[in-house]
Amino acid sequence: MPENRTVVVTGGLGRSGRWIADHLAEDWRVVCVDRTHPGWEIDARENLDFRAADLTNRGESLDLLADLDPDAVVHWAALPSPTRHAGGRVFETNVLAAYNVLVGAGRAGVRVAWASSESAYGYAFAAEKRLPDRLPIREADALRPEDPYGTSKVVGEEVAKMVSRRFDVPVASIRPSWIQYPGEYECVESRDDLANGAGNFWSYVDARDVASIVAAALDADFSGHEAFHAAAADNYLERPIEEALESFFGESPDDCNVSGDESALSVEKAEEVLDWDPDHSWRDAADEDVAGPELVRE
Secondary structure, three states: OOOOOEEEEEOOOOHHHHHHHHHHOOOOEEEEEEOOOOOOOOEEOOOEEEEEOOOOOHHHHHHHHHHHOOOEEEEOOOOOOOOOOOHHHHHHHHHHHHHHHHHHHHHHOOEEEEEOOHHHHOOOOOOOOOOOOEEOEOOOOOOOOOOHHHHHHHHHHHHHHHHHHHHOOOEEEEEEOOEEEOOEOHHHHOOOOHHHHOOOOOOOEEHHHHHHHHHHHHHOOOOOEEEEEEOOOEOOOOOOHHHHHHHHHOOOOOEEOOOOOEOOEOOHHHHHHHOOOOOOOHHHHOOOOOOOOOOEEO
8 A cells, every 4th residue: 555645535524524534544644625624723633634625616626636636535525415405505516516526636637435325316305205116226226316415416426427437537436325423323213213214215324334435445446437335234223124114115116135134225336346344233333432533633
C-alpha cells in the first residue's frame, strides 16, 4: 500500500461521514470537506485536515480538488432525505454537488467512492409501499424512484457512469441501507411498527460497515462504474421476514429467496468484487458501548 496517500472526504463532518473519515485516517491522509470548518485553533486527530466549501459551486469545487491533488475522492456530502427540505433544493443540491465533485475527481484521474442510496430503487419514499420484483434486491434491479432524493441518486449514478467513461477512472456507487450507530439502533427501537421499515424491507447497516466498504472500494481492483449494496447480513426483525412480508403486504414477491433473518438487500456483489463482508449485527451493536469518532481532539 503506497504511503502518504491523500483522500478527500466530502461530508466528512456529517453523521456517517465522520465514521468514514476516522476509518480512512488509519491508512490515508484525509481531508474532510464540509460546509463549515471546525476552526483553525482545533487539534485534529492524526492524518486529518479540514476544508470548507460549497460543493454546489462548480468553480469552488474544482479549484479545491485541483489544489488538494488527492489520490482518491469519497463524495459523501448530500441532503439525505426528501422530507427535510423543499424537493427542488434536495434534487439540485445533490445533483450539482455530485457532478462537480465527481468531474473534479475524474479530471484529477483518481478513483471515487460516493454515496448513492437504496432509495434509488424507489421503495423507501414511495407514496404507496410496494413489493420489489424479487428478493433479495440486487444491484442490477430497476431504479424507479418517485421522490427528489431517490431521483437525485439515480442522476448521480448516471454522472458516475459518465465520469468513469470520459476519464477512465473507477467509480463505486455505494448504496447504503438505513445507517445505524453503535448503541443507537433506531431500527430496533421501531421494529414493532412494520410500516416504518417496509420501504427497505427491514434492512439496515452499521456505520462501521459503511466505513469499511468505502475503504474496500478505494482499494479494490475493478474498472468503470459499479454499484454496491452496503447492508447488514441480517434484517432487524425478531420474526421471519416472510411473515413480515405477508403481514404488511399480504404476499411475497413471486421470485422470493429470502427467509428467516436474511437481509432483503444482497451483498453478494460486494463480497465478490470488493472482498467485503458486513461485520456488525443489531444483536450485538444495538446495545454496544462504543465511543464515536473524534476527528477533533478536545
